[in-house]
Amino acid sequence: MTVSLRDVRMIYRTGPRPVPALDGVSVRFPPATFSAVMGPSGSGKSTLLHCAAGLERPTGGTVSIAGTTLGDLGETALTRLRRDRIGFIFQAFNLVSSLTAAQNVALPLRLAGRRPAAGAVTAALAEVGLADRAGHRPSELSGGEQQRVAVARALITRPAVIFADEPTGALDNRTSRQVLELLRALVDEHGQTIVMVTHDPVAAAVADRVLMLADGRLAGEFTEADAGAIA
Ligand code: ADP
Numbered sequence: 356m357t358v359s360l361r362d363v364r365m366i367y368r369t370g371p372r373p374v375p376a377l378d379g380v381s382v383r384f385p386p387a388t389f390s391a392v393m394g395p396s397g398s399g400k401s402t403l404l405h406c407a408a409g410l411e412r413p414t415g416g417t418v419s420i421a422g423t424t425l426g427d428l429g430e431t432a433l434t435r436l437r438r439d440r441i442g443f444i445f446q447a448f449n450l451v452s453s454l455t456a457a458q459n460v461a462l463p464l465r466l467a468g469r470r471p472a473a474g475a476v477t478a479a480l481a482e483v484g485l486a487d488r489a490g491h492r493p494s495e496l497s498g499g500e501q502q503r504v505a506v507a508r509a510l511i512t513r514p515a516v517i518f519a520d521e522p523t524g525a526l527d528n529r530t531s532r533q534v535l536e537l538l539r540a541l542v543d544e545h546g547q548t549i550v551m552v553t554h555d556p557v558a559a560a561v562a563d564r565v566l567m568l569a570d571g572r573l574a575g576e577f578t579e580a581d582a583g584a585i586a
């Protein structure tokens with residue numbers, strides 16, 4: 356599934372003066388591609404991710420996911436598209452502390468009014484290497500394990516696109532690597548589209564391409580081929 360942005364602009368008008376967060380960004384995120392978005396704090400990375408994922412509506416330009424223009428959808432249709440076709444992974448895991456790992460993983464299906472197919476939750480936990488932790492609550496899991504539960508939760512609806520906002524931001528090197536390998540495998544083995552905002556050069560190195568944002572504009576793009584050329 357391709358996510359494409361055309362001349363996307365976002366001006367926040369909540370404060371005393373308008374803040375231009377995105378200033379005409381055009382970019383495509385094709386299937387089976389792992390893209391990293393980097394840039395200084397305040398350069399518009401989160402805003403770009405939120406607009407691309409249909410969490411926020413840009414003030415200009417268009418975002419389309421698998422050929423559907425998000426601006427043409429009403430709130431209900433947009434919510435349904437997010438729920439059924441997109442997975443989200445956050446820096447802070449965002450697990451529900453009173454639920455077990457298995458219940459957290461099942462949550463997106465429950466919220467959609469669906470019952471997980473027999474074995475689906477176990478299979479998702481097995482895919483992230485946590486089959487034996489199904490009954491544990493977040494407080495009984497390490498940070499890396501919690502993030503892997505969050506990855507399993509993002510996968511349970513089999514989304515074709517995953518948006519990740521600083522997924523390794525709260526993890527140490529070793530657990531970061533496990534989560535990154537997991538994301539990499541999704542792209543290589545299932546053709547998923549991944550868009551990841553990160554400050555972490557180790558995380559960016561796992562991506563196929565790195566987009567640099569500065570002052571709400573795309574300031575550059577590096578691919579593996581460039582890295583080879585530089586090396
Ligand atoms: P980054 O993720 O690169 O740190 P953001 O996308 O969070 O950048 O922010 C880009 C700019 O937009 C910043 O100047 C920020 O202060 C502003 N901004 C972000 N969200 C809001 C908001 N909800 N209301 C007003 N300004 C915002």
Ligand code: ADP
Pocket residue numbers: 482510513514515541545546547
């Ligand atoms: P197909 O493999 O024929 O594309 P699937 O139903 O297996 O059909 O996949 C539908 C979507 O779910 C695809 O976009 C794929 O990227 C994703 N997907 C498939 N298998 C997995 C998996 N094990 N984990 C996460 N996502 C998956």
